[in-house]
Amino acid sequence: MPELQASGIFGAKVIEDIQSKAESGLYAIRGFGTLRERRWATFDDLTFLPCSLTRIPLEGYREKCSTKTVLGKRLAKKPIELDIPIMITGMSWGALSYNAKVALAKGAAAAGSSNTTGDGGMLRAERENSKTLIYEVLPSRYGINIHDMRMADAIELTIGQGAKPGTGGLLLGSKVSDRIAEQRDLPIGVDQRSAARHPDFLGPDDMIIKVEELREATDWQVPIFIKMGASRVYDDVKLAVKAGADVVVVDGMEGGTGASPAIFQEHTGIPTLAAVCEARAALQDIGVYGEVQLIIAGGIRDGVDAAKAMALGADACYIGTASLIALNCNKAIYEEDYRALGTAPHACHHCHTGRCPVGITTQDPELMKRLDIEAGAERVRNFLHVMTLELQMLARSCGKSDVHHLEPEDMAALTLEASAICNLPLVGTRKVFGR
Amino acid sequence: MADIDATGRSIREINQAVRCAIAEKAPGVTVKNPGARHNLAVAILGAGSIRIAGSVGYYCGGLGDGASIEIEGSAGWGLAESMLGGTVRVHGNAGSGAAAALRGGTVVIHGDAAARLGVSLKGGLVIVGGNCGYMAGFMAQKGTLIVCGDAGEAFADSMYATVCYVGGKADNLGTDAVVGVMEPGEVERLEETLCRYLPPALRKTKPRAASFKKVVSGRKLWNFDKREWKIWQEAL
Numbered sequence: 001m002p003e004l005q006a007s008g009i010f011g012a013k014v015i016e017d018i019q020s021k022a023e024s025g026l027y028a029i030r031g032f033g034t035l036r037e038r039r040w041a042t043f044d045d046l047t048f049l050p051c052s053l054t055r056i057p058l059e060g061y062r063e064k065c066s067t068k069t070v071l072g073k074r075l076a077k078k079p080i081e082l083d084i085p086i087m088i089t090g091m092s093w094g095a096l097s098y099n100a101k102v103a104l105a106k107g108a109a110a111a112g113s114s115n116t117t118g119d120g121g122m123l124r125a126e127r128e129n130s131k132t133l134i135y136e137v138l139p140s141r142y143g144i145n146i147h148d149m150r151m152a153d154a155i156e157l158t159i160g161q162g163a164k165p166g167t168g169g170l171l172l173g174s175k176v177s178d179r180i181a182e183q184r185d186l187p188i189g190v191d192q193r194s195a196a197r198h199p200d201f202l203g204p205d206d207m208i209i210k211v212e213e214l215r216e217a218t219d220w221q222v223p224i225f226i227k228m229g230a231s232r233v234y235d236d237v238k239l240a241v242k243a244g245a246d247v248v249v250v251d252g253m254e255g256g257t258g259a260s261p262a263i264f265q266e267h268t269g270i271p272t273l274a275a276v277c278e279a280r281a282a283l284q285d286i287g288v289y290g291e292v293q294l295i296i297a298g299g300i301r302d303g304v305d306a307a308k309a310m311a312l313g314a315d316a317c318y319i320g321t322a323s324l325i326a327l328n329c330n331k332a333i334y335e336e337d338y339r340a341l342g343t344a345p346h347a348c349h350h351c352h353t354g355r356c357p358v359g360i361t362t363q364d365p366e367l368m369k370r371l372d373i374e375a376g377a378e379r380v381r382n383f384l385h386v387m388t389l390e391l392q393m394l395a396r397s398c399g400k401s402d403v404h405h406l407e408p409e410d411m412a413a414l415t416l417e418a419s420a421i422c423n424l425p426l427v428g429t430r431k432v433f434g435r
Numbered sequence: 436m437a438d439i440d441a442t443g444r445s446i447r448e449i450n451q452a453v454r455c456a457i458a459e460k461a462p463g464v465t466v467k468n469p470g471a472r473h474n475l476a477v478a479i480l481g482a483g484s485i486r487i488a489g490s491v492g493y494y495c496g497g498l499g500d501g502a503s504i505e506i507e508g509s510a511g512w513g514l515a516e517s518m519l520g521g522t523v524r525v526h527g528n529a530g531s532g533a534a535a536a537l538r539g540g541t542v543v544i545h546g547d548a549a550a551r552l553g554v555s556l557k558g559g560l561v562i563v564g565g566n567c568g569y570m571a572g573f574m575a576q577k578g579t580l581i582v583c584g585d586a587g588e589a590f591a592d593s594m595y596a597t598v599c600y601v602g603g604k605a606d607n608l609g610t611d612a613v614v615g616v617m618e619p620g621e622v623e624r625l626e627e628t629l630c631r632y633l634p635p636a637l638r639k640t641k642p643r644a645a646s647f648k649k650v651v652s653g654r655k656l657w658n659f660d661k662r663e664w665k666i667w668q669e670a671l
Binding site: 026029140141142144145146147149150172173184185186187189190191193195199200201206209210212213216217218220 | 446447450473474477478480492493494497498499500512513516517519531532535536538551554555557558574576577593595596657658659660
């Protein structure tokens with residue numbers, strides 16, 4: 001029997017992909033985020049260097065370590081003040097169910113954090129259940145409403161998203177229900193394609209005027225965030241600051257999505273670790289680090305990732321996918337329904353189908369009932385609470401009485417790549433590679 | 436009547452003065468010497484009549500709901516963008532992205548409109564007395580778009596349910612745009628709309644409603660799983 005030898009170039013997944021395209025004539029669309037096996041530097045390639053003899057730690061479980069977070073100090077009259085620096089990112093009502101949106105709002109509010117509207121306008125129940133709500137203004141402008149905008153605590157002008165920078169989102173027809181169609185001014189059941197660029201400005205010079213318009217529309221009260229997918233981060237951050245952002249949000253390639261062409265999730269953008277380093281460098285080089293706040297997003301999983309992002313320069317973090325997992329995304333319940341989708345718990349990325357077995361990424365009333373709002377909100381609150389505790393514990397171990405005092409020198413790199421990207425010494429060498 | 440002289444005042448001051456006058460129920464507000472400034476009369480909420488005695492820059496009337504704004508000159512980009520209700524009338528021409536993402540109300544442009552007129556239109560009524568530029572009506576979702584003159588290239592590309600009417604040439608339609616058939620009574624309704632919103636002297640110079648072409652979505656790109664090879668190839 002000769003030894004079976006599969007091609008390293010045309011492996012099983014590649015063969016299946018080619019044959020699927022050949023049979024259907026369609027490119028793959030799916031949700032969730034990148035499924036690639038990790039071959040790039042991530043937060044896992046960094047380790048903290050807690051206090052020993054050179055520094056004194058704070059008592060890990062007792063001493064006060066502030067997590068209070070203020071965003072939008074540059075030009076807004078009313079910066080937002082959060083109890084914790086971990087926030088819920090924009091995910092639309094449409095991509096998510098009503099129950100999921102309301103559970104996220106309630107959970108975030110209970111944890112002293114914020115949530116964000118997403119590409120579909122504001123859901124009234126979302127406003128009512130939020131403590132701090134960020135209103136996204138996206139290229140598609142679905143559901144845009146000046147009255148809703150003026151009820152928000154901050155405005156986020158979104159240029160792009162980490163999972164799919166340079167292109168718009170998708171909401172397949174199975175999720176464009178009568179309520180979603182009405183909210184977005186669309187025919188029921190169409191495969192909705194979101195615009196890639198804003199309809200009324202093109203470049204950063206125009207964006208200066210756009211930001212002024214948004215400030216006028218909100219009486220210069222609330223902060224203006226500018227959010228971008230991570231690609232040419234160093235230059236893009238500078239342009240966002242020039243355009244007048246109070247806060248810059250950089251969303252790395254590990255970020256999630258409700259639906260987009262799979263190739264974007266797998267082959268566009270730069271990793272979150274690299275993005276935060278470039279963003280910090282940009283803010284420092286133009287002298288606004290500390291004046292303009294930085295929020296980092298894209299694959300943040302726990303308080304450790306958040307702590308590392310903050311040590312590298314972020315003022316706060318967004319979570320998206322992790323908050324949905326807290327709501328039971330990919331949990332081993334309703335397993336028959338996972339199988340019906342051709343998937344399984346822990347491997348489901350079928351948000352685009354609208355058949356979410358756990359009621360999160362669906363508009364089906366029966367599926368949605370599987371997500372109890374109160375129970376979901378409690379899980380989100382608990383998760384945000386634990387993330388914050390993890391963040392505080394690491395900060396205390398590094399001798400910090402405020403999580404915002406974490407700094408690059410609290411860490412070392414475990415790999416050459418991480419050393420070069422983060423400008424941190426490689427463990428055991430005291431050398432920064434690439435410097 | 437309240438007169439506001441824009442000379443030497445910031446946009447913030449001008450808009451605040453306009454809002455105060457409307458809140459105090461002034462019968463009308465006139466902004467003098469607008470100087471083609473950006474963001475004039477942005478987010479004006481509630482009924483009120485505003486006359487701008489000259490040309491304006493970007494986003495005039497944007498994010499508004501309910502006011503009647505008359506611009507006696509021309510307008511820059513993003514005229515009345517994302518407006519929910521009210522009326523914006525421009526005596527001259529309008530720059531790119533006029534009525535972008537409009538959700539309601541009426542925008543009337545006596546002259547020409549540049550590229551991307553009514554892009555992502557979500558509702559309301561847009562009337563252009565002259566011609567429009569490239570890609571007008573791109574990804575328009577709902578509402579009505581009327582162009583009395585010629586339509587530019589890629590007109591009505593990738594639309595959803597917006598209905599367009601063109602009085603002049605419409606030889607270069609966008610992807611998935613098709614010429615529709617007027618339904619009974621539709622020509623009369625179009626004529627009534629044109630007479631209602633265009634000044635009589637201007638209306639007289641434009642084609643009769645019966646000669647307008649109706650342009651709608653061919654609906655062949657509405658869903659990804661429909662394999663209309665030719666139209667997809669044209670789109671890409």
